[in-house]
Amino acid sequence: MKIAKLTTTLVTVLVLTLFGSADSFSSEKGSKDLVDIAVDAGSFNTLVAAVKAAGLVETLKGDGPFTIFAPTDEAFSKLPEGTVETLLKPENKDKLISILTYHVVSGSVKAADVVKLKEAKTVNGQYAKISIMEGNVYVDNAKVVKTDIIGTNGVIHVIDSVILPDNK
Secondary structure, rough: HHHHHHHHHHHHHHHHHOOOOHHHHHHOOOOHHHHHHHHHHHHOOOHHHHHHHHHHHHOOOOOEEEEEEEEEEHHOOOOOOOOHHHHOOOEEEEEEEEHHHOEEEEEEOOHHHHHOOOEEEEOOOEEEEEEEEEEEEOOOEEEEEEEEEEEEOOOEEEEOOOOOOHHH
C-alpha cells in the first residue's frame, strides 16, 4: 500500500517537474478564456480553425470550466494528408464536432489530478484513456507535452497528437 502511494507521489512530482506550468503563458494566467489563449499562442491555428468550423467558439468561450487536451498544429500535421481539409467541410461538421468534443472534459482538471486518473469522460460522451508510460502522461495515444495553461474558464494541456473517438 505504501509503495503504491509513494509511486503515485513520485510520478506526480516527475510529471510536474517535466511539464511544469506553462511559463510562456504565465502573463496570460486567468486573464483570457481558453479560445483566446489558443489564438494568441500561435501554435494552435488548425485547432482554432476547426473550432470555428464546428461552431464551438462561443461554447468554449463560455463559463465552463473546461479542460482541453489541445493538439498543436504539428499534431494535426501527423494526420493523413487531406484529413483536416475534409473535416473542415460543412458536410463533415458532425464528425468534426465529435472529434473536437473528444478533446474536452467538463471541469478544470489540472496536471496533479490528471495523473491520478485512468480515464476521463469527454464532452463527446466517450472516455479517453489516461496512462503513464516511462514518466510521460498520455491521453489515448497522445503524449501530454505541456500542462496547466490556465484561463478564465478552465485549463489547457497540450498534446502531441490528435486523439480520435471510437466510431460508433
